[in-house]
Amino acid sequence: MASLRAAGLRAQAESQSNTPLAVLDALSIPTALRGYVSVALSKGILSSGSYFYPQKALTRGELAHAMAVLQNLATQ
Numbered sequence: 786m787a788s789l790r791a792a793g794l795r796a797q798a799e800s801q802s803n804t805p806l807a808v809l810d811a812l813s814i815p816t817a818l819r820g821y822v823s824v825a826l827s828k829g830i831l832s833s834g835s836y837f838y839p840q841k842a843l844t845r846g847e848l849a850h851a852m853a854v855l856q857n858l859a860t861q
Contacts, residue, residue, distance in 0.1 A: 786821035789830070792855050798824045808837040815839075830854045 789798055802820035805811070814822055814837060822839075825831040830851045831843075843851070 786818060786825070788851070788855055789821050789824055792858055794824050794828070794858075806837070808833050808835065810836045810838065813837075813839055825851075828854065828858065 786798065789795065798820040800820065801823045802816070804820065804823045806814065806819060806823055806826070808814075808826075811819070818839075822831075822837060826833060826837075831837075831847070832850075
């Protein structure tokens, strides 16, 4: 989640490390990364349906979307 740190969202992600995630596979997400996933989902950087699939690679489209959202956040 280096991209969230680079976007200045590290403190927010670390403060949300105990926030329950609204995905069915939340327990498969490493505890240390749950805050980052929470922020990524809440900011629309990443999207998910009922599952997050933490071991799945991003598609080109998902990566392009994440980069566009991060760029928009950086210019706000």
